[in-house]
Amino acid sequence: MRLLVTGGAGFIGANFVHSTVAEHPEDTVTVLDSLTYAGSAEALAPLGDAATLVVGDITDAPLVDELVAGADAVVHFAAETHVDNSLADPSAFVTSNLVGTFTVLEAVRRRGVRLHHVSTDEVYGDLPLEDPTVRFTADTPYNPSSPYAATKAGSDLLVRAWVRSYGVAATLSNCSNNFGPYQHVEKFIPRQITNLLTGRRAKLYGTGANVRDWIHVADHNTAVRAILAGGRVGQTYLIGADCQRSNLDVLRTLLGIMGRDPDDFDHVSDRAGHDLRYAIDPTALRDELGWAPVHTDFAAALAATVHWYRDNEAWWAPLKDAVEAGYAKRGQ
Ligand code: NAD
Ligand code: TDX
Numbered sequence: 001m002r003l004l005v006t007g008g009a010g011f012i013g014a015n016f017v018h019s020t021v022a023e024h025p026e027d028t029v030t031v032l033d034s035l036t037y038a039g040s041a042e043a044l045a046p047l048g049d050a051a052t053l054v055v056g057d058i059t060d061a062p063l064v065d066e067l068v069a070g071a072d073a074v075v076h077f078a079a080e081t082h083v084d085n086s087l088a089d090p091s092a093f094v095t096s097n098l099v100g101t102f103t104v105l106e107a108v109r110r111r112g113v114r115l116h117h118v119s120t121d122e123v124y125g126d127l128p129l130e131d132p133t134v135r136f137t138a139d140t141p142y143n144p145s146s147p148y149a150a151t152k153a154g155s156d157l158l159v160r161a162w163v164r165s166y167g168v169a170a171t172l173s174n175c176s177n178n179f180g181p182y183q184h185v186e187k188f189i190p191r192q193i194t195n196l197l198t199g200r201r202a203k204l205y206g207t208g209a210n211v212r213d214w215i216h217v218a219d220h221n222t223a224v225r226a227i228l229a230g231g232r233v234g235q236t237y238l239i240g241a242d243c244q245r246s247n248l249d250v251l252r253t254l255l256g257i258m259g260r261d262p263d264d265f266d267h268v269s270d271r272a273g274h275d276l277r278y279a280i281d282p283t284a285l286r287d288e289l290g291w292a293p294v295h296t297d298f299a300a301a302l303a304a305t306v307h308w309y310r311d312n313e314a315w316w317a318p319l320k321d322a323v324e325a326g327y328a329k330r331g332q
Pocket of ligand 2: 191
């Protein structure tokens with residue numbers, strides 16, 4: 001397959017490109033990424049010529065059209081992705097997530113190319129904390145809370161409309177919180193690891209009771225690949241690995257892995273409108289496509305992630321001070 005991977009220099013996209021090159025040498029991979037603050041050409045550098053990076057924007061219709069014309073399938077990861085940034089300034093989220101997805105859709109419509117659209121469980125809003133057996137399914141109504149989630153919800157609805165109205169051959173997936181190598185240090189897990197590695201303290205929003213459903217990025221990407229290969233056009237697949245944890249629990253596990261006292265962190269200002277709990281019911285994906293996660297020992301996968309950040313300081317250190325300065329301004 002000739003794959004066009006939008007956002008392939010970001011966290012999940014770069015991991016997808018790495019695994020595609022390793023496991024599907026028969027594919028050719030072109031990455032379209034505008035290298036925002038979250039994009040990293042260095043994340044693709046170890047691959048040499050095995051993947052081609054085109055630096056450009058998904059809202060650039062002629063460029064997107066030209067690249068889509070040379071592809072058999074598009075895997076669409078590119079987006080603005082950090083909830084806190086969307087609260088501070090939502091404008092880039094509207095442009096990249098809505099106009100960008102529209103631009104990709106128009107190109108795949110014109111060129112008759114298969115699309116997989118990568119989305120998030122945040123489109124469903126949040127769940128109460130009390131009963132962990134209540135989880136999101138593909139039938140859960142959309143109810144996004146943040147500007148980030150609202151623009152991802154809108155992008156999903158555009159994809160569904162283009163399938164129904166124009167017969168575009170697209171699938172969608174909504175995944176839970178990812179962790180693993182190459183995640184930007186603004187996000188929860190890498191922020192705490194790199195705070196501790198740089199002599200800062202870990203920072204927990206509010207009480208830390210909020211629950212996220214964690215999945216290793218490699219497991220997310222095997223699910224994306226399975227959907228690309230065998231998913232039904234028009235179908236939405238929910239991706240999750242049955243790993244609900246409170247933020248406090250995750251932080252204490254990390255502090256333990258890094259040899260710190262379990263109370264060695266600061267409580268900081270809570271996020272506005274902070275979603276309480278996300279949880280995915282992945283039964284449909286498992287039953288239909290036979291997918292299953294393999295990184296299911298959360299503490300072990302977290303320890304491996306800590307090792308990766310220890311070993312790859314040159315990748316994240318240049319980003320760290322600016323991210324922390326931004327958080328400090330917001331009291332976080
Ligand atoms: P990321 O922020 O690490 O990477 C996003 C990438 O997209 C960056 O390389 C950036 O340069 C690029 N990009 C942004 N705007 C662009 C534009 N206008 N044109 C071209 N490139 C652009 O994000 P991520 O965590 O890797 O997320 C990838 C996708 O997966 C997103 O669509 C996100 O909504 C979704 N998702 C993420 C998670 C998670 O936990 N991180 C969970 C579920 C779904
Ligand atoms: O320093 C922090 N302290 C803290 O307690 C940070 C950065 C976060 N948090 C909390 C907020 C959330 O409850 O940790 C939880 C996870 O925060 P993020 O890493 O910002 O992730 P979240 O808001 O849950 O969204 C993530 O998962 C879904 C990704 O950023 C999204 O792109 C994805 O769609």
